Amino acid sequence: MYGAILNVKFTVVVHSAPYSTQAAASAYRFTKALLEQGHDVYRLFFFGDGVHNTSKLTVVAQDDTNWQQQWDKLIELQKLDSVVCVTSAIKRGIIDEAESARHELGAVSLSSSSEISGLGQLIDATINSDRVINFG
Amino acid sequence: MSEINSSKTVSIISRQAPYGSNRAHQSLDIALAAAVFEQAVNYIFMGDGVYQLLGNQNATSIQSKTLVNALETLDLYGIESIFIDSQSLRERNLTPKDLALNASIVSRGEIAKIVRASDSVFNL
Amino acid sequence: MSTLHTVSKAPSFRLLETCLSIIQAGDAVLFIEDGVYHCQQSTELLRNSEVKFYCLREDLIARGLIDRKLDTIETVNTQGFVDLCVQHDGIVNWF
Numbered sequence A: 001m002y003g004a005i006l007n008v009k010f011t012v013v014v015h016s017a018p019y020s021t022q023a024a025a026s027a028y029r030f031t032k033a034l035l036e037q038g039h040d041v042y043r044l045f046f047f048g049d050g051v052h053n054t055s056k057l058t059v060v061a062q063d064d065t066n067w068q069q070q071w072d073k074l075i076e077l078q079k080l081d082s083v084v085c086v087t088s089a090i091k092r093g094i095i096d097e098a099e100s101a102r103h104e105l106g107a108v109s110l111s112s113s114s115e116i117s118g119l120g121q122l123i124d125a126t127i128n129s130d131r132v133i134n135f136g
Numbered sequence B: 001m002s003e004i005n006s007s008k009t010v011s012i013i014s015r016q017a018p019y020g021s022n023r024a025h026q027s028l029d030i031a032l033a034a035a036v037f038e039q040a041v042n043y044i045f046m047g048d049g050v051y052q053l054l055g056n057q058n059a060t061s062i063q064s065k066t067l068v069n070a071l072e073t074l075d076l077y078g079i080e081s082i083f084i085d086s087q088s089l090r091e092r093n094l095t096p097k098d099l100a101l102n103a104s105i106v107s108r109g110e111i112a113k114i115v116r117a118s119d120s121v122f123n124l
Numbered sequence C: 001m002s003t004l005h006t007v008s009k010a011p012s013f014r015l016l017e018t019c020l021s022i023i024q025a026g027d028a029v030l031f032i033e034d035g036v037y038h039c040q041q042s043t044e045l046l047r048n049s050e051v052k053f054y055c056l057r058e059d060l061i062a063r064g065l066i067d068r069k070l071d072t073i074e075t076v077n078t079q080g081f082v083d084l085c086v087q088h089d090g091i092v093n094w095f
Helices: A023-036 A048-054 A067-078 A086-091 A097-102 A120-128 B023-036 B047-053 B067-071 B086-091 B108-116 C015-021 C033-040 C057-062 C078-087
Strands: A009-014 A040-046 A082-085 A115-117 A131-135 B009-014 B040-045 B081-085 B104-106 B120-123 C003-007 C028-031 C052-056 C074-076 C090-094
Touching: A009 A023, A009 A048, A009 A120, A023 A040, A023 A067, A023 A131, A023 C078, A040 A048, A040 A067, A040 A120, A048 A067, A048 A082, A048 A086, A082 A086, A082 A120, A086 A097, A086 A115, A120 B023, A131 B120, A131 C078, A131 C090, B009 B023, B009 B047, B009 B108, B023 B040, B023 B047, B023 B067, B040 B047, B040 B108, B047 B067, B047 B081, B047 B086, B081 B086, B081 B108, B086 B104, B104 B108, B108 C090, B120 C090, C003 C015, C003 C033, C003 C078, C015 C028, C015 C033, C015 C090, C028 C033, C028 C078, C033 C052, C033 C057, C052 C057, C052 C078, C057 C074, C074 C078
Parallel strands: A009 A040, A009 A131, A040 A082, A082 A115, B009 B040, B009 B120, B040 B081, B081 B104, C003 C028, C003 C090, C028 C052, C052 C074
Antiparallel strands: none
């Protein structure tokens, strides 16, 4: 019966920051695997501390994995829809050009591959995806 | 945003106490967003999540917003399917009289059915 | 209708207990991250014949558990994790 399902649309919700717990790394490997298997990502949604995965202002030691860069590359390469929850993001210093200008912050920290938007995008994703999976 | 044209059932299981972590608040944010977008919402309190419902909270003492005040307004957002796990209350020596919210007290078996009938589940 | 549950915390968090209390026959549990420590010893919770248990191979290897895993728990890699998500109608994540 499952043979009929050729292509499944996933939304992956990331609740945790990289380096603190394994969850973001698990989410990354899961996302890569589902794409390799021919499934689709409807949306990546970074929520709460998960927004830290989308910072472009990070430097890691050479023998460490730069998770933010890994996400950025994957999102760019696969042209994924990647959304960062606005209320989670701006209070954690994840700032895009619009927020930077609005609050006169003088800096942008959000990777250009992701966009800041509201929780409505998460609800939209629950409506339009076949599966929603959370990593936290 | 792509068009939102169908209603699905979103269940939120809120298992953490308020203030010590942001999970309780995040559960609320998801529930409110789902309700605003006219989805059917089941809001389930279990485990330490039942502590969110205690009356007489005042989080101004820790420079935080008092969560239960927001939970008391859920019906204004059309969220009426609120469930409290009876086992979690019992394990914490709490009764419905201790709670600031009127909601259905349910068994684990009933929660299992609610979860099974959901299109998506946020378990925080 | 069936649900895949993932459990990503060690047994001391007692998430599996809560998870199994709302599980239904035909559901599956996949242990990931620190959840794979559940696979190290047999417990009453794991002797639930209505539920199929799986664990994530990469997380077992990382933790030195690949040869200590219970035979009753099936190992899947991340591709298998994706397949389990596809095979079940819903996903509930315990973290």
